[in-house]
Amino acid sequence: MLYLDLFSQPFQKSSMKYLFSFFLFLTCLCRASFGEPADSKAYLQMIYENKGGYIIPSEESEAILKEGGHPQYGEIPYDSLAHILDDLNLSSDDVFYVLGCGVGKGVLQAYLTTPIKRSIGIELSQTRWNIAESCRKQMVADGHLVSGRDVGFINQNILTANLSDATVYFINGITFPPLLIQTLMKRLSWLAHEVKVINVLPLPPHQQFQLLKIYQLPMSWAPEGVDVYLYKVIPIAQVDTFNKLDQHKKRRKKQKQPVTE
Numbered sequence: 001m002l003y004l005d006l007f008s009q010p011f012q013k014s015s016m017k018y019l020f021s022f023f024l025f026l027t028c029l030c031r032a033s034f035g036e037p038a039d040s041k042a043y044l045q046m047i048y049e050n051k052g053g054y055i056i057p058s059e060e061s062e063a064i065l066k067e068g069g070h071p072q073y074g075e076i077p078y079d080s081l082a083h084i085l086d087d088l089n090l091s092s093d094d095v096f097y098v099l100g101c102g103v104g105k106g107v108l109q110a111y112l113t114t115p116i117k118r119s120i121g122i123e124l125s126q127t128r129w130n131i132a133e134s135c136r137k138q139m140v141a142d143g144h145l146v147s148g149r150d151v152g153f154i155n156q157n158i159l160t161a162n163l164s165d166a167t168v169y170f171i172n173g174i175t176f177p178p179l180l181i182q183t184l185m186k187r188l189s190w191l192a193h194e195v196k197v198i199n200v201l202p203l204p205p206h207q208q209f210q211l212l213k214i215y216q217l218p219m220s221w222a223p224e225g226v227d228v229y230l231y232k233v234i235p236i237a238q239v240d241t242f243n244k245l246d247q248h249k250k251r252r253k254k255q256k257q258p259v260t261e
């Protein structure tokens with residue numbers, strides 16, 4: 001019978017093979033049409049080959065220090081950032097900023113592997129920014145820029161650059177001076193919308209910064225893993241409302257308490 005023939009062993013095996021190849025083809029086609037290379041990790045490795053951010057001219061290092069930053073270099077590996085990005089489950093409403101982005105690998109990774117609206121890196125070192133920008137141009141030339149979605153690098157100080165439209169900030173600020181971290185926190189605390197901040201060190205206590213999670217992830221300088229901190233930053237207007245509500249509740253409770261002699 002035909003029915004039996006269709007489900008006989010040899011037919012099942014070959015049809016399964018064709019079906020699998022067809023789905024694989026469809027997946028690649030979908031990814032390509034959304035601008036994502038079939039293997040983002042291999043693609044980034046390829047475009048960054050022989051392009052490192054570790055060595056910069058000494059006058060550049062001095063200028064970064066003078067401007068209140070720190071020139072020390074280190075990277076978050078692809079798989080470590082992939083873990084954070086998966087966990088954050090970013091959407092097309094999200095805007096991702098890397099503050100002190102080095103050669104920009106994380107910025108391009110977030111753009112290629114998530115549906116975010118914008119991925120922006122800010123970097124003070126001209127040498128590192130040049131590499132980031134050349135890799136961005138390569139990515140565009142390779143057809144991985146998607147219309148309506150933006151990726152860019154800004155050669156400025158994170159203390160003064162405009163960073164107000166982000167929803168998520170990644171800071172690999174292991175050697176950032178305390179004043180730089182404090183000023184950044186102050187700037188982020190003034191934002192009118194809620195944002196998330198990931199930093200490779202705990203941030204000093206602040207009433208608007210709420211610790212959500214601590215990841216344990218390998219870094220270029222610590223393959224065994226380090227703690228990486230995820231915070232939610234609550235806008236000041238919301239904190240004020242919570243405080244007023246809290247004070248109101250306390251007052252009401254006090255009024256309801258029976259007077260004892």
Ligand SMILES: C[S@@+](CC[C@H](N)C(=O)[O-])C[C@H]1O[C@@H](n2cnc3c(N)ncnc32)[C@H](O)[C@@H]1O
Nearest residue numbers: 069070074075076100101102123124157158172
């Ligand atoms: C530890 S590296 C991190 C590189 C990248 N974010 C990563 O994780 O792979 C820190 C970077 O911040 C940059 N940087 C330091 N101070 C800065 C500042 N005030 N403004 C902009 N970039 C700064 C440094 O030049 C360096 O490239």
